[in-house]
Amino acid sequence: MSDLKITNLHKHYGAFHAVKGIDLDVPSGEFTVLVGPSGCGKSTLLRTIAGLEEASSGTVEIGGEDVTWARPRDRNIAMVFQNYALYPYLNVKDNIAFGLRSRKVPEAEVEKRVSRAAEMLGIGHLLKRFPRELSGGQRQRVAIGRAIVRDAILYLFDEPLSNLDAQLRDDMRVEIKRLHQELGRTMVYVTHDQIEAMTLADRIVLLRDGLIEQQGAPLDLFERPKTRFVAGFLGSPKMNFIPATTTETGVALSDGTRLDVPGRSGLKAGQAVVLGLRPQYIAMAGQSLAPGHARVPVTIELVQPTGSRVQATMPLGGATIIAELAAHDVSRPGERTEIDIDMTRAVIIDPQNEQVI
Amino acid sequence: MSALPFHRRHATRLAMRYLVALILVVIFVFPVYWLFIISFKTPDEIFAFPPVWYPNSIQFANYAVLFKDGDAATVGNSLILASVSTFFAMILGTIAAYSLVRFKTGGENLAVWIISQRMMPPVAIVFPLFLLYVWMGWVDTYFGLILLYTAFSLPYVIWMMRGYIEDIPLELEESALVDGCTRWEVLWKVVLPMARSGLFATAVFTFIFAWNDFLFALVLTRTEVTTYTVQVTHYFGGQSNFWAKIAAMSVLGTIPVFFTVAIMQRYLVRGISMGAVKG
Numbered sequence: 001m002s003d004l005k006i007t008n009l010h011k012h013y014g015a016f017h018a019v020k021g022i023d024l025d026v027p028s029g030e031f032t033v034l035v036g037p038s039g040c041g042k043s044t045l046l047r048t049i050a051g052l053e054e055a056s057s058g059t060v061e062i063g064g065e066d067v068t069w070a071r072p073r074d075r076n077i078a079m080v081f082q083n084y085a086l087y088p089y090l091n092v093k094d095n096i097a098f099g100l101r102s103r104k105v106p107e108a109e110v111e112k113r114v115s116r117a118a119e120m121l122g123i124g125h126l127l128k129r130f131p132r133e134l135s136g137g138q139r140q141r142v143a144i145g146r147a148i149v150r151d152a153i154l155y156l157f158d159e160p161l162s163n164l165d166a167q168l169r170d171d172m173r174v175e176i177k178r179l180h181q182e183l184g185r186t187m188v189y190v191t192h193d194q195i196e197a198m199t200l201a202d203r204i205v206l207l208r209d210g211l212i213e214q215q216g217a218p219l220d221l222f223e224r225p226k227t228r229f230v231a232g233f234l235g236s237p238k239m240n241f242i243p244a245t246t247t248e249t250g251v252a253l254s255d256g257t258r259l260d261v262p263g264r265s266g267l268k269a270g271q272a273v274v275l276g277l278r279p280q281y282i283a284m285a286g287q288s289l290a291p292g293h294a295r296v297p298v299t300i301e302l303v304q305p306t307g308s309r310v311q312a313t314m315p316l317g318g319a320t321i322i323a324e325l326a327a328h329d330v331s332r333p334g335e336r337t338e339i340d341i342d343m344t345r346a347v348i349i350d351p352q353n354e355q356v357i
Numbered sequence: 358m359s360a361l362p363f364h365r366r367h368a369t370r371l372a373m374r375y376l377v378a379l380i381l382v383v384i385f386v387f388p389v390y391w392l393f394i395i396s397f398k399t400p401d402e403i404f405a406f407p408p409v410w411y412p413n414s415i416q417f418a419n420y421a422v423l424f425k426d427g428d429a430a431t432v433g434n435s436l437i438l439a440s441v442s443t444f445f446a447m448i449l450g451t452i453a454a455y456s457l458v459r460f461k462t463g464g465e466n467l468a469v470w471i472i473s474q475r476m477m478p479p480v481a482i483v484f485p486l487f488l489l490y491v492w493m494g495w496v497d498t499y500f501g502l503i504l505l506y507t508a509f510s511l512p513y514v515i516w517m518m519r520g521y522i523e524d525i526p527l528e529l530e531e532s533a534l535v536d537g538c539t540r541w542e543v544l545w546k547v548v549l550p551m552a553r554s555g556l557f558a559t560a561v562f563t564f565i566f567a568w569n570d571f572l573f574a575l576v577l578t579r580t581e582v583t584t585y586t587v588q589v590t591h592y593f594g595g596q597s598n599f600w601a602k603i604a605a606m607s608v609l610g611t612i613p614v615f616f617t618v619a620i621m622q623r624y625l626v627r628g629i630s631m632g633a634v635k636g
Contacts, residue, residue: 052531072534085532089550099536102546146536156535 002064003028003153003186004049009058011044011210018044020210021058026154026188026203031180033189035197036207037233043158045207046190050156051075063153073102078147079156082163084139086131086146092118093127096145103150117149120179137168141175148179157189161196173199194234198222206230223345228274228354231347237279237311239347240321244275251275251348253317261343262292273357276347279311282323284330285338293340300335314339392611395604396420403600419605428602431588432609437499438574438584439567442506447560449507450514451522451552455544457515458522459530468519475512479572487576497579505577506567513566514559521555522548557624561617568614585610 004026011019019041026032034042047053049060051072059068067075078099086095093114100110118124121141131139140160147155157176161169177200180187191197197204198218205215206229214221214230225231231239244251248269250261259275261267285295301320302313305327312323312330323339330337348357394412395403396419402409423429453471456462463470486505487496495501525548533543549556574584589606592599618625 050531050535052534071539072531073537073539075535077535079532079535081528081532083526083528085526085528087529087547087550089553098533098546102533102537102542146532150536 002026003030003062004032004188005059005061006045006049007059007061009045009048009060010056011041011048011053012056018210019048019056022207022210022212024205024212024215026186028186029184031177031187031189031200031202032205033191033197033201033203034205034207035191035194035233036213038192040207041210042190042192042207046156046158046188049154049188050077050079075154076152077154077156078150078152079158080140080143080147080160082159084131084143084163086139086142088131091128091130092123092134092142095131095142096127096149099146099150113149114145117145120148120182121145121175136164137172140164140172144176144179148183148185153186155185155187157187159190159192162191162193169196176200195236198234204234206233225276225347226356228276228349228356231276231349231356235278235280237322237324240277240279240316240319241349242275242277242317242319242321243351244273244317244348246271246273246348250343255317257296257317259294259296259341259343259346260292261346261348263344264348267348267357272351274349274351275317276349276356277321277341278345279322279324281342281345282321282325283340283342284325285340287326287329287340292342292344294343295338295340297336297338300330300333300337303330303333392604392607395600396608398601400601419601420609423602423605423609428588428606429609431583431585431606432613434499434582435568435584435586435610436613438502438506438582439564441499442503442510442567443560443564445503445507446510446514446563447556450511450559451518451549451556452544453511454515454518454522455548457519468516471512472516473512475516479509483572483576486573490577496577497581499582501577502574502582502584505573506570509573510563510566514563517555517559517562518552521552521559525551554624557621561621561625564617565614568610 002025004024006022006024009019009022009024010017022041022045024032034045036042044053048055049062051067051070051074055068059066061067062075062077087098090098096114096117097110100113105113114127115124118127121144123138123141123145126134126138126142131142134142140163143160147157160176161172164172173196176189180200189196189200201218203215204218204221206213206221208229214226218234221230222234225234228241232241242253244253244259246252246267246269247258248267250259250264250267251273252258253275296316298314298316300312300314304311304313308327309324310327310330312325313320314323315321349355350357394410397415397417398409398412399416399418402412420429453462457468490496490501493501495504529547529551530543533547534540538546569586570584571586571590574587575590578584578587585606589603589610592602592606
């Protein structure tokens with residue numbers, strides 16, 4: 001059964017069309033991440049699910065019930081906000097208990113659930129404190145506690161980690177993933193951070209301009225993007241895009257380099273395309289394990305070590321590409337060397353409609 | 358001067374400042390002191406020359422007379438009128454302000470129109486109001502004055518509360534809505550606690566406005582709900598002024614406001630500065 005079903009949802013703000021007809025089906029227990037650049041409509045979509053914005057047209061069903069016109073309180077949802085939304089005049093315990101008390105849960109039950117949630121989040125010792133006495137990470141834990149303490153069908157997260165510093169963000173990401181595994185609840189999570197999306201999601205819904213660009217399992221989107229936008233949005237460092245022309249067996253770059261693309265023998269030759277190569281699927285010559293790689297001579301221009309890996313910048317076919325190599329493979333810029341490109345992972349894009357061929 | 362060492366100059370300058378401050382304090386506090394002290398004097402002492410700066414014995418005869426004749430009850434009237442009208446103005450005004458802020462009721466200009474009502478000089482409407490009140494039978498009733506004070510305070514309350522409510526982060530309210538609150542519960546459980554300082558500050562000023570009103574009370578009351586401000590004027594006679602009564606009555610009228618402000622002071626300072634930044 002699906003816990004959330006959205007059908008042909010539109011949202012207008014005056015002349016601005018923020019959500020342009022979205023269909024979405026979230027099965028019970030799934031962790032769905034709505035991701036996209038700012039202004040893509042992801043937050044609007046989430047707020048419409050919550051009932052904080054009214055849909056212009058279309059329907060929202062939660063737990064099999066049409067709630068398109070229901071008030072937020074009648075939707076049986078819990079939500080974590082970006083700025084924590086803690087009540088400064090209530091202590092941690094009363095903040096967490098707020099939703100339960102609003103719904104007239106008996107005090108003994110409130111007591112039990114609050115202490116269990118606080119324990120899960122490791123904030124049991126902070127219950128008597130006030131929000132102003134907490135650090136950013138602790139505040140966000142309280143905000144999450146206030147959501148998970150509820151017995152809701154759907155848990156919504158609106159960019160909950162974007163106010164935290166990098167280290168804390170990593171910790172809280174683990175925390176949220178763990179909570180989802182333990183609770184097994186249906187969660188819808190909004191972020192603009194593709195790493196959060198990749199690491200947390202059972203399913204990523206990638207939005208662009210108020211429409212779903214592509215949805216599916218994180219690896220599916222990563223490995224088989226349907227458009228240039230999806231290919232470029234997911235992955236860090238970003239996918240390299242090189243202008244190219246098709247040949248019978250693959251593509252040719254502007255400097256004459258010919259690269260065979262396995263399984264793509266039926267291409268119509270002479271068509272202008274864009275070749276997409278992930279930095280992760282490029283290695284120093286001789287280290288590539290996969291068959292079907294192409295060997296190309298290059299000159300390394302710039303080296304950015306990241307610890308275990310190194311990001312090397314080099315010109316190729318009239319573009320500048322980044323390759324993610326093993327740390328000790330490259331020592332200095334200016335080195336002439338050869339790289340292997342895993343062409344089985346290459347993506348060929350039609351520049352006219354930006355679709356992957 | 359320039360021959361003096363630096364610390365001496367500094368000390369002199371400080372002493373001068375204290376002296377000026379002291380003189381100013383005396384100028385401002387003396388009338389209040391004089392009012393209080395007259396209320397404890399005998400008639401002889403009041404008119405004595407040279408003046409009696411401090412009476413030999415404090416006596417309460419002036420107050421006793423006010424209570425015996427029932428004049429003191431006018432302070433009670435003022436208290437009832439001011440507190441009840443403040444109560445209603447705060448409730449209605451806060452709800453209206455919330456509506457203006459959250460639902461943009463009446464568009465951008467309604468709030469400005471509301472505060473413009475406050476700019477009208479009361480004396481401009483007092484005569485038509487009197488005729489209306491006579492016709493409605495509201496003259497000299499609690500209801501009539503409470504209605505008037507409430508209506509007159511509303512623009513101020515709405516305007517002030519609007520500023521305080523605008524400062525409340527929207528997410529707090531949305532979170533409460535998702536957590537199961539109705540709009541009314543949001544108002545009660547989130548907006549009021551968040552705007553508490555502003556709420557108290559506004560209430561104090563609303564109370565003081567009604568408390569100090571003289572014009573409406575003079576025109577719209579006779580004998581039943583006379584306020585202390587009107588009562589004081591009864592002691593100004595054609596032949597002579599009853600200074601003892603005037604002083605004692607004024608002290609009785611000062612005390613409630615004094616204590617209200619003293620108790621609320623903590624909120625007042627915070628509330629006023631909150632509104633100063635925005636609204």
